[in-house]
Amino acid sequence: MPPGPLRVVIAEDSVLLRDGLAQLLGMRGVEVVAAVGDADALLAAVAEHRPDAAVVDVRMPPTQTDEGLRAAVEIRRTHPGTGVLIFSQYVETAYAAQLLGGAGGGAGIGYLLKERVVDLGEFVDALGRVAAGGTALDPEVVARLFGASRRGSVLDTLTPREREVLALMAQGLTNQGIAGRFVVTERAVEKHVANIFSKLGLSPAEGGHRRVLAVLRYLEG
Structure with a gap:
């Protein structure tokens, strides 16, 4: 992530939520370079501003189904340096799995549920992690995606x-x-993490992205 304030685009069809989130993020030193209300405007804003991250709702006009997620998948394809943080009240498994499956290099991925975010500081921290190439996934999202995709796999060896x-x-x-x-102890956790990397076939050559890759293997089942 480049030095300076975190630069983000917000895509949320509710004017009150969109403006409120932009104001709150601005108070925390985040530069909101664009705040839009539909998927087409989101894609245009990302192409124009090249933000560090995009905060995207799942359901937006015109059909209020999965426009946001489909736009997020497109952002991962065309602008892999832009982190994507899905911020919604819904867990949509199909496109979410596709979105996560397209990660692994460049910026990161997040999926948080609106009703479970109670601290703005934690939200900003999660946004920063995503922009820096990490993950920020709500436990409920992990459970839903993992349950939707789980089959017999190398994960059974964990x-x-x-x-x-x-x-x-x-x-x-x-x-x-x-x-x-x-x-x-942290050392005990390090041993568990090393075992996870080994069992998932993630070599040291894959560097700092091994944590993200391990998470993707976990979600892909």
Whole structure:
């Protein structure tokens, strides 16, 4: 992520929510370069401004179904350096799985549920992680996507604790954060993470993106 304020585009069809979110983010030092109300305007704004991240609702005009998610998939294809944070009250599994499957390099992916975000600081932190190439996935989203896609796979070789660690990695937690959640040492978490990488066939050559790739393997089932 480049130095300076985080630059974002907001796509939300509700004027009150769109303007309110833009104002709140601005108070936290985030530069909202565009705030739009439909998918076509979102794609145009991303092409024009090349933001660090886009905050996208799932359902937007004209059909109020999955326009936002389909636009997010297009952004991942045409502007892989722009992080995408889905911010919605709905979990749409089909296009969400496609969106996540297109990640792995460049900027990151997030999917947060509106009713479960209660702290603006945490939201801004999640937005920053996504722009920097990480993940920020609500546990409920992880559960829904994982349940929708799970079949017999290499994931079956993970221990129950390794699965728990991987689920927390999907939420964007660091090793230190995971250690605090389980009340164990960070070294113990590092061992679990190393085992996860090994079992999923992720070599050290894949560098810092191994965490994102591991999360994608987890969601793809």
